[in-house]
Amino acid sequence: MSAQLSTKTEDALRSVLRAEQAAIWLAGLTRAYASEQRVASAITEAADGHRAHRDAAERLLRDAGVTPAPAAPAYQLPSEVEDQRTAVQLLITSEEDCAIGWRSVLETSEGAQLRRTALDGLTNAATRATRWRITIDKQPAAQAFPGKP
Amino acid sequence: MEPSSQSGPFGRRDMLRMAALVPVAAAFTAGCAAGSGAEGPDPLKALVTRARSDAALARAVAKAYPGLSQSATMIGSVRDEHASALQREIDRVNPPGGEKNSSKSPPAPSTPASSDAAEKALREALRAARKQAADLVSWAPSNRAGLAGSVSAGCASLLEVLR
Numbered sequence: 001m002s003a004q005l006s007t008k009t010e011d012a013l014r015s016v017l018r019a020e021q022a023a024i025w026l027a028g029l030t031r032a033y034a035s036e037q038r039v040a041s042a043i044t045e046a047a048d049g050h051r052a053h054r055d056a057a058e059r060l061l062r063d064a065g066v067t068p069a070p071a072a073p074a075y076q077l078p079s080e081v082e083d084q085r086t087a088v089q090l091l092i093t094s095e096e097d098c099a100i101g102w103r104s105v106l107e108t109s110e111g112a113q114l115r116r117t118a119l120d121g122l123t124n125a126a127t128r129a130t131r132w133r134i135t136i137d138k139q140p141a142a143q144a145f146p147g148k149p
Numbered sequence: 150m151e152p153s154s155q156s157g158p159f160g161r162r163d164m165l166r167m168a169a170l171v172p173v174a175a176a177f178t179a180g181c182a183a184g185s186g187a188e189g190p191d192p193l194k195a196l197v198t199r200a201r202s203d204a205a206l207a208r209a210v211a212k213a214y215p216g217l218s219q220s221a222t223m224i225g226s227v228r229d230e231h232a233s234a235l236q237r238e239i240d241r242v243n244p245p246g247g248e249k250n251s252s253k254s255p256p257a258p259s260t261p262a263s264s265d266a267a268e269k270a271l272r273e274a275l276r277a278a279r280k281q282a283a284d285l286v287s288w289a290p291s292n293r294a295g296l297a298g299s300v301s302a303g304c305a306s307l308l309e310v311l312r
Binding site: 018022031045072074075076088100102103104105107108109110115116118119122123125126127129130134140141142143144145146147 | 152208219223226230235245265283286287288291292296297299300301302303305306307308309310
């Protein structure tokens, strides 16, 4: 057991863990709607990234003696998926959730190592969201302040 | 995305609410921790300077090279937003006095000689800006770590736009 986490940091890590778990689940769902190979590959790649960040969040919680909550078996979608475009729209929402979660970890934590992990999570979520916006031609493709709620 | 059924005690809303609450609390501590006051220039000043000069470069490129106009315009407007938000944080910690604030605009950038050179210059500027903000994240007070983290991630996203 290494560093103790403040309550705020612990809450932020629990939140971002939920967002990363949801993102992994969503990748599985949306892959079936990918009509282009490049989109299918990008979804697979995104899922790998989210698994790495989920693992990082779990590890940080465990290291502080906190048992991470398991993923939910399924998630309620904020909008319907009908095709590749609507699937990508959901992927964007999910990346934005992850970005908000990691920025919140940044704002509640002190250690350089923990902040490095959070910045990685934030940056990866932001760049993937931008790539998804470009995929469906959604403007503006880049947000000025990713993760800002 | 909320877990369906009642399987999880928290949903997306909780997270959003919590994230929204954090900066307010963090702002209190930042006021003391970041009060660099007489001890030298605010470390965010260097980020403002770079953001302003990136915005000027992007505007010059957008004007000179129609093929890059869309992405360069976006880069310019995002880097302008970065400069303003960073300056607001500097002014919050050290309210500007009566004398003119150091909002001198950077020297006009020389427009790169070709479209390729312009794209390269923008890419290099964004890479440097991304790193500059990321470096601050490790040691800044927590509310500034959030802001600098978003600036860094924002620059990383703009690099995707240039692809």
